[in-house]
Amino acid sequence: MAKSPKSLNDLFVSNTKNNNLSVYQQKTREFRQIHQLLSELLGDNIAQNIIVSNFNDCILQIETTSAAVATHIKMRQSETLSMIRQRFNPATVTINVKVSPKSMSVKYAKSLTSQSNINEPAPAKVTHIPDNAANMFDDLAKNATGSLKETFARLASHRKTP
Structure with missing residues (x-):
């Protein structure tokens, strides 16, 4: 007898610790909240050039394509750490900033923020x-x-x- 597929509601139930989808959903929510905090703290110009890539073992991982943005984040690291400790995790130890000019995730995030109209035709080459x-x-x-x-x-x- 074949099993029927689970509904999305069953997959996203957050009462089981082994449910990977709910774990990813929670991490994504946290990353977005941290990115929003960084946007408030560092400004929108800096925030649009970074992406929160991981938050593991009390270390916040941030990626950017620009060394200037990384330097700006490092200059304001103590202030940023204080806010993250207050709002998210008091045990946060440090912020690691990775400069990766070819970071697809940052390019993807930038393209999402810079799209003005999706129905607009691309310019002819x-x-x-x-x-x-x-x-x-x-x-x-x-x-x-x-x-x-x-x-x-x-x-x-x-x-x-x-």
């Missing part, structure tokens, strides 16, 4: 190249063979026309 570059591709296509010749010819076809 410009696919024209200057005449001198097109001439170089033409010359390369004359001396190439096979697929390379086709590629150079296709690139030369993107010539900018007045």
